[in-house]
Amino acid sequence: xxxxxxxxxxxxxxxxxxxxxxxxxxxxxxxxxxxxxxxxxxxxxxxxxxxxxxxxxxxxxxxxxxxxxxxxxxxxxxx
Numbered sequence: 001x002x003x004x005x006x007x008x009x010x011x012x013x014x015x016x017x018x019x020x021x022x023x024x025x026x027x028x029x030x031x032x033x034x035x036x037x038x039x040x041x042x043x044x045x046x047x048x049x050x051x052x053x054x055x056x057x058x059x060x061x062x063x064x065x066x067x068x069x070x071x072x073x074x075x076x077x078x079x
Contacts, residue, residue, distance in 0.1 A: 009057040016050035019043075
């Protein structure tokens with residue numbers, strides 16, 4: 001059974017934008033300096049990830065030319 005866990009880049013970007021919104025919310029509501037610093041780092045990381053998603057997620061994760069291997073790789077057995 002083939003598994004296809006891939007989704008378009010814009011879904012990852014939407015997820016990252018959601019993380020940015022959450023980090024900004026935490027930044028605005030927090031009064032502790034450390035929490036605000038962590039929220040800033042998380043927001044910057046999510047912005048970078050959202051911007052790089054179209055570049056990184058060009059192709060599919062699975063290669064149709066290479067069939068999935070079944071069995072245990074450690075023992076070399078196949079079902």
